[in-house]
Amino acid sequence: xxxxxxxxxxxxxxxxxxxxxxxxxxxxxxxxxxxxxxxxxxxxxxxxxxxxxxxxxxxxxxxxxxxxxxxxxxxxxxxxxxxxxxxxxxxxxxxxxxxxxxxxxxxxxxxxxxxxxxxxxxxxxxxxxxxxxxxxxxxxxxxxxxxxxxxxxxxxxxxxxxxxxxxxxxxxxxxxxxxxxxxxxxxxxxxxxxxxxxxxxxxxxxxxxxxxxxxxxxxxxxxxxxxxxxxxxxxxxxxxxxxxxxxxxxxxxxxxxxxxxxx
Numbered sequence: 001x002x003x004x005x006x007x008x009x010x011x012x013x014x015x016x017x018x019x020x021x022x023x024x025x026x027x028x029x030x031x032x033x034x035x036x037x038x039x040x041x042x043x044x045x046x047x048x049x050x051x052x053x054x055x056x057x058x059x060x061x062x063x064x065x066x067x068x069x070x071x072x073x074x075x076x077x078x079x080x081x082x083x084x085x086x087x088x089x090x091x092x093x094x095x096x097x098x099x100x101x102x103x104x105x106x107x108x109x110x111x112x113x114x115x116x117x118x119x120x121x122x123x124x125x126x127x128x129x130x131x132x133x134x135x136x137x138x139x140x141x142x143x144x145x146x147x148x149x150x151x152x153x154x155x156x157x158x159x160x161x162x163x164x165x166x167x168x169x170x171x172x173x174x175x176x177x178x179x180x181x182x183x184x185x186x187x188x189x190x191x192x193x194x195x196x197x198x199x200x201x202x203x204x205x206x207x208x209x210x211x212x213x214x215x216x217x218x219x220x221x222x223x224x225x226x227x228x229x230x231x232x233x234x235x236x237x238x239x240x241x242x243x244x245x246x247x248x249x250x251x252x253x254x255x256x257x258x259x260x261x262x263x
Contacts, residue, residue, distance in 0.1 A: 176202025
């Protein structure tokens, strides 16, 4: 059962999310890329070096970090909404946190569109799916051992909480090197791996290669705050059990995992 935050904490979260959305809206309005002809002409109206390409790289990096933060907000809100009674006084507040976080996620993905070489990411739904909002939880339960690999502690904790709620046992790793060591000792026990892309020591592609070398049939779901085409460099789509764009909600992870395990 989810450990519900106090009403005061929820109100603080709502205010913080509103401020984040407003900041992102202001940033989006102030970072319109200059048209190519202006860049080519050396338009002096913008700051030095702020051409479309550099702006795209900056936007992509910021969006990745924000998406990691939004994973924790959306995921925990989704778990709380599953468990809370329809009549709980906290439910409207958590729904407001959830809706504000989804608005922020849409704006973050709009920032990604500033990078001309990237494909635009699919925006999350404006409102949570029925399975997310319905109180008292879904019927499907998985089983077996999962490995969650992510350098962000908030993301690891959230994914572990979701997977345990749905019946899985979970081990976690904070980087690719640690993931390979854990996997080496438990390779036959894991049913699947949730793997981040951008990590120290070994990145997602390198870690994926090592995991497949140790066990060629392991099912791997790749996850990233970057858009799919950018995140999957060095990995072919056919080798993966799925790609999960951050931020994601609990049922998005569970639905993809269920589909991968039942194939």
